Amino acid sequence: MNERFEIIDALVDDQPVDAAALKAALTDPAGRDYLVDAWTLRGLVQDELAVEAVPAPATSGRSRAWLVAAALAGVCLVGGYLTGARFPMVSPAQPAVNAPPAPTVAPASRAYPLPPATRVIRLELDPNWKELSGGR
Numbered sequence: 001m002n003e004r005f006e007i008i009d010a011l012v013d014d015q016p017v018d019a020a021a022l023k024a025a026l027t028d029p030a031g032r033d034y035l036v037d038a039w040t041l042r043g044l045v046q047d048e049l050a051v052e053a054v055p056a057p058a059t060s061g062r063s064r065a066w067l068v069a070a071a072l073a074g075v076c077l078v079g080g081y082l083t084g085a086r087f088p089m090v091s092p093a094q095p096a097v098n099a100p101p102a103p104t105v106a107p108a109s110r111a112y113p114l115p116p117a118t119r120v121i122r123l124e125l126d127p128n129w130k131e132l133s134g135g136r
Contacts, residue, residue: 012038
């Protein structure tokens with residue numbers, strides 16, 4: 001590599017450079033071509049490194065299990081709905097039976113008598129009641 005183009009490499013690598021030396025290197029058409037080539041190469045390499053450096057998102061087995069369970073529940077719900085919509089439940093026709101009515105049974109007598117009421121509370125509606133607001 002030519003020493004006069006090292007200043008261009010430093011510029012492309014984001015290192016501090018001497019302005020006078022950079023101007024001198026860029027006055028030569030070969031220096032300008034080298035700047036374009038180095039800049040393009042650096043961009044390609046950085047794009048490639050950026051793609052390789054991105055790690056795959058780590059999914060734990062627990063979150064994957066929840067995802068599978070949720071998907072299974074969704075499939076079951078949709079399948080049940082579609083089955084019910086396609087095959088509605090129709091009760092079979094009941095055959096006509098001429099059976100006598102069932103006998104009514106008198107309520108069983110109590111084993112012990114109820115005690116008489118000791119106090120009777122009588123509820124009456126107050127004619128002067130006015131509800132001003134609701135609640136409490």
